[in-house]
Amino acid sequence: MRVSTLISGLSSISGLALAQTTIEPEDFSVVDALADLGVDVTEIPALETFSGIETRSTDKACAAACESLSFLFGSKISNPSSTGYSNFTDSFWSVQQEEVQPRCVFRPSKNTDVSTAVLLSRFTGCHFAARSGGHAAFSGASSAPGGISIWFKDMDAVTLKEDKSVASIGPGNNWLTAYSALEPYGLAVIGGRAASIGVGGFLLGGGISYHSNLYGWACDNVESFEVVTASGLIVTASEKSFPDLYWALRGGGNNFGLVTKYNLYTIPAPTLYGGARIFMETEFGDVVNAWVNVANNASVDPHAQQYVAFLSNSGMNLATAELTYTKNVSNAEIFNQYRSIPAISDTASPKTLVEYVEYLETENPSGLREIYWPISAALDEDYALWVVETFMSMLPEMAGVSGAQPVIIFQAITEPMLQNMKNFGGNALGLEDKTVPVHIVHVSCWWDNASDDETVYAFVHKFIDKVTEQAKTLGLFDEYVYMNYASMFQDPIAGYGDANKARLQSVAKKYDPREVFQTLQPGYFKLNGAPVTRTW
Structure with missing residues (x-):
């Protein structure tokens, strides 16, 4: 059977979905589901010896799966020796993700291509991963070691x-x-x-x-x-x-x-107005106070968005406040306190949304080893300042790690954010019943060498343990873990309650x-x- 015939029935699946009352019945057959897609497994050479979905070795399973996808989809499959494969592995944000070597990379162009890949994974027993942007900070988050990496790059309408x-x-x-x-x-x-x-x-x-x-x-x-x-x-x-x-x-x-x-x-x-306002360590107390006040006044002026990063650079301890207003207003009253604090730099300017995300991309360099690790606590100024002081006191422990740049970032889940989480039936995050803003303490670090991985992880873990213990002592700790910043050592779902x-x-x-x-x-x-x- 020719490939064009094999995949001729792919467009029928959406209609099938609407007609089904049970998403997957007890007698579900992967072979029949593939046949509904126009794929006859008996016509695929790599599957001639496969009869069902029993347990198989990863290597054999993934060889069969990738060969089957190649037979069906031709150039949409990239193998390790191809340019398409290296384009995939070389384009991740973190080096930990770049290091993952999948058996093959599949670039679907429509939803039914994805259906076929999922079903072939089930038929062969080969594991898979799916990648949108590839911005996670740990290995295997959106690439499958030895398996099928589904790259959505061509589904970009x-x-x-x-x-x-x-x-x-x-x-x-x-x-x-x-x-x-x-x-x-x-x-x-x-x-x-x-x-x-x-x-x-x-x-x-x-x-x-x-x-x-x-x-x-x-x-x-x-x-x-x-x-x-x-x-x-x-x-x-x-x-x-x-x-x-x-x-x-x-x-x-x-x-x-x-x-x-x-x-x-x-x-x-929108045309937004914003940028980074940078402060010396002598101003940290005032910066934390301003951050708390803006967070607490989010309902008064919801056009304001902020986060503050604390770090050491070129021997100076600094605070960088990214202050964004969703209108082209240069002197929004809600940011007056920040503007009253002496700053060594201010990049605020009008920016379209496209210009803003391009500007902030420079703050998130790619091609480095990375880790993110957040915790949450009730918003409290004294605790926030204690966290900053503790972080700064620990930074000398990272002095020997090549290229290391540890940062803590403060963001607040504000009252209007919490209220909007009730919209359209609510979300799964478990935050909608909070009555006070939530403080996300987010550690970010990049560094050069894999040999320093354990040193960095241990440092971040030590800091996280300290700030968690303090939050619990003060009755401020919140179990919520923001998935988009979570480390590979965390369980965000448990934090939803x-x-x-x-x-x-x-x-x-x-x-x-x-x-x-x-x-x-x-x-x-x-x-x-x-x-x-x-x-x-």
Whole structure:
């Protein structure tokens, strides 16, 4: 049978999805599901010796899976000796991700291609990973060691609903391409703050935006998700259609399916005013006070967005406040306190959203070893200042690590953000009942050499333990872990609370009863535990 005949039935799956009352029946057959896609497994040479979905060796399974995808899709598959493969591995943000060597890279061009890949993974027993932007800071988050790495790069369409109220964005986009496509229409969406961050992981993990005090997080502004389920069926999850899946995808990560389209509510494209205002260590107390006051006044003026980073650079301890206003206003009253503090630099200027994410991309260099690690606590000025002082006192411990740049970043989950988390049936994050702002203490560090990995991890862990213990002592600690900043040693789902975790597990069981997205897609944050167990 020719390849064109094998895949001729692919377009039928969306209709099948709508007709199904059970996403995956007990007598589900992968072979039959592939046949519904127009794929006859008996005609694929690499599958001649395969008769079912029993346990197989990873090497054999993934060789068969990749050869099958190559037979069906030709140039959409890249093997280790190809340019397409090196383009994939060389384009990750963190070196830990670049180091992963998948058996093959698959670049689907439409949703039914993704269905076929998921089903072939099930048939052969080969594990897979899916990549949108590839901005995670640990190995295997969006690339499959020895398996199938699904790269959404070619699924990069951005289209508008006729009334322009919703933008449909493919998972191959990052925020620069998404914003650039919408800007000529005078529109934007609630999305990321740096150019190269992919839309996929960002939206599924929550998504703090420049506009979050106005509209909530990015996940709170998704009209619907187009999802490839474990059975290969394609459903559109919204507040009215598959509402349980819609809720789970708003913060639940990659545990329920592969999203092939994000339908986001649009907003008017802004000209923002903002940039970094940098302060010396003598001003840290005033900076923390200003940060707390702006966070507490988010309901008074929700156009303000801020975060503050504390670091040591060229022998100087510095605070960098990124102050953004969602209107082109240079003297917004809410930032008056910051402007009254003597600064050594201020880059504030008018910027379009496209210009802003390009500017901030320079603050997130790629090609380095990276770690993120957050905790949460109730907003408290004394605690915040104690965290800064503790961090600065520990920095000499990293002096011997080549290229190391440890940073702590303060962000607040404000009252208007918390209120917006109740929209459209709520999200999965477990924050909607909070009555006071939440302080995210976020550690970020980059460094040069793999030989220093354990030193860096131990340093960050030591600091996190200290600030966690202090938060608990003061009665401020919050179990919430922001997935988009979480380290490989953390379990964000547990931080959503027992009830939300149980609900997420129930949704996963309904849509993925054989746990395909827990076992065959093992990367990133699963429903039961951290990706990596600490060894120190």
